Amino acid sequence: MPIRNEKRCHKVSSKTFFWQGNEACVEAAIVAGCRFFAGYPISPANEISEYMAVRLPKVGGIFMQMEDEIASIGAVMGASWCGVKAMTATSGPGFSLMQETIGWGFMTETPCVVVDVQRVGPGTGQATKAAQGDVMQARWGTHGDYSAIVLSPNSVQEMFELTIRAFNLAEKYRTPVMVLTDEIIAHLREQVAIPPLEKIEIINRRKPNAEDKIFFGLENVAPMPSVGEGFNVAVTASTHDEYGVRFTADPKVHRRMLEAINNKIKKNVNEIAEVETHNVDNCKVGIVSFGCTSRAVYEAVEAAEAKRIKTGHVRLKTIWPFPEKQIRLLAESAERIIVPEMNLGQLYYEVKRVACSSEVVPLNRIGGGEMITPEEILAEILKGE
Amino acid sequence: MAKKIEIIIGGSGGQGVVLAGQILGRALAYEGKNVLQTQSYGAEARGSLARSEVIISDDKIGFPAVRKCDILVAMNHEALNAYLNQLKDDGILIIDETNVRETPKTKVKVYKIPITETCRKMFGEATYANMMMLGALTKITKLVSSKTMEKAIREVVPTKTLNANLKAFEKGQELI
Numbered sequence: 306m307p308i309r310n311e312k313r314c315h316k317v318s319s320k321t322f323f324w325q326g327n328e329a330c331v332e333a334a335i336v337a338g339c340r341f342f343a344g345y346p347i348s349p350a351n352e353i354s355e356y357m358a359v360r361l362p363k364v365g366g367i368f369m370q371m372e373d374e375i376a377s378i379g380a381v382m383g384a385s386w387c388g389v390k391a392m393t394a395t396s397g398p399g400f401s402l403m404q405e406t407i408g409w410g411f412m413t414e415t416p417c418v419v420v421d422v423q424r425v426g427p428g429t430g431q432a433t434k435a436a437q438g439d440v441m442q443a444r445w446g447t448h449g450d451y452s453a454i455v456l457s458p459n460s461v462q463e464m465f466e467l468t469i470r471a472f473n474l475a476e477k478y479r480t481p482v483m484v485l486t487d488e489i490i491a492h493l494r495e496q497v498a499i500p501p502l503e504k505i506e507i508i509n510r511r512k513p514n515a516e517d518k519i520f521f522g523l524e525n526v527a528p529m530p531s532v533g534e535g536f537n538v539a540v541t542a543s544t545h546d547e548y549g550v551r552f553t554a555d556p557k558v559h560r561r562m563l564e565a566i567n568n569k570i571k572k573n574v575n576e577i578a579e580v581e582t583h584n585v586d587n588c589k590v591g592i593v594s595f596g597c598t599s600r601a602v603y604e605a606v607e608a609a610e611a612k613r614i615k616t617g618h619v620r621l622k623t624i625w626p627f628p629e630k631q632i633r634l635l636a637e638s639a640e641r642i643i644v645p646e647m648n649l650g651q652l653y654y655e656v657k658r659v660a661c662s663s664e665v666v667p668l669n670r671i672g673g674g675e676m677i678t679p680e681e682i683l684a685e686i687l688k689g690e
Numbered sequence: 691m692a693k694k695i696e697i698i699i700g701g702s703g704g705q706g707v708v709l710a711g712q713i714l715g716r717a718l719a720y721e722g723k724n725v726l727q728t729q730s731y732g733a734e735a736r737g738s739l740a741r742s743e744v745i746i747s748d749d750k751i752g753f754p755a756v757r758k759c760d761i762l763v764a765m766n767h768e769a770l771n772a773y774l775n776q777l778k779d780d781g782i783l784i785i786d787e788t789n790v791r792e793t794p795k796t797k798v799k800v801y802k803i804p805i806t807e808t809c810r811k812m813f814g815e816a817t818y819a820n821m822m823m824l825g826a827l828t829k830i831t832k833l834v835s836s837k838t839m840e841k842a843i844r845e846v847v848p849t850k851t852l853n854a855n856l857k858a859f860e861k862g863q864e865l866i
Binding site: 321323348431432433489492493494495496597600601603604607674676678679680 | 712715716719720724725726727728729730731732733751752753754755757
């Protein structure tokens, strides 16, 4: 098998690699065109910073270790307005610190990627242990009315694919995009197949023409100028109109701008929200899962089907915007829907909201990074028998 | 080869069990096996329980954690105590005799090897015990050729200590 045979840090070639999740994230970001990373050390996201520090200078990019997470996300936003694709990576506590500026990014429509490698929280929690407790923080972490895009990989291969997708969505919709992973996937090592780089779709932000004056608040996404290009536009997270002029009291301007910022995501849910489905339209029991937990679901579904129980599975590659359509489809068929997650119930409420005709059952586990096992999920499937 | 082989390498933080798992996983990948490797360690850099898992399968690997293992490597007493109950009845147990106070009564096939002691004698320190263990593991299990393992070691360990690591790996094979 052709595996990268150099030591770390060499250019990705079109081959198969044995990578750690965090490493795949870095290589993907570089393929996607990321040339700026600012971050502050935190477990279990550290390898992303470490690999970035080695890799970025070799491709003409810049790595900065900042004094904290607030400065890190600020630098990322600044880099993006300088015309560079930029990213940061952190875990729960750092993600919390970044929230105000992520909100700045939504309001100013700044493309960037934030990777949250989830660990046990709240607070410092268990720094090296996996959890899935940031589902709602990734959606609602900052204040105000906005629509977030949050992707959730469940393998090292997908860490590569979804990190590229995160950059593409960020550039296309001019918005911060979160890659919500967890310690298990981030520290997992698996084979990764890299397609020929020229076959990977890379999206770049739309740039303005010289005569353009509108840079904000369009449903079909306004073009984005960069600092130094002479467009003379103010970039402010205060409410502003399409030209970037502040309107800090006018309700109409605020409503109009927020409608556009939200609609550019909401009206494209079908394109943004990716799911992997199995037997959704012909099952007795359904499961909705994401991230590392979905790996246990695969085995549980197989075991249940061996016992002739028709089991459906919707695995969210995109958690937000929430793929309501597929969950409704599952609910039409499944009498019970199980939602296993490594928290005390977050996605569960969202599934329950949409799948109101089915009995929705939470299956939760927190602490120590212990995963929900296939046996536990199977036992929950069998409870209905 | 059985359909799925699961391995746990356990020890204390600093003994290099994660690196050992990474090298083993990489070597298996080179030989075209479908392989997955995980690591688990405490918030403390040194001294807490650390483990690395390697799963080899003919199929796509679903659940990425080991519940019952075919091979358990215990680099110290604490790891042996913590993980022995996860070893299958027909499994293989490899123990670093130097760091294990007593060998448990068990039906499984046990290999007691004075890894750390041999390493200290050879190098004056225990740093390369993980590579020595990999040498022994390679010889016992024949999961992967020693040539491929050497290739993986070359690619993962720092150039400065490469020779010592390779020597330790070789010595590990001789101990069996």
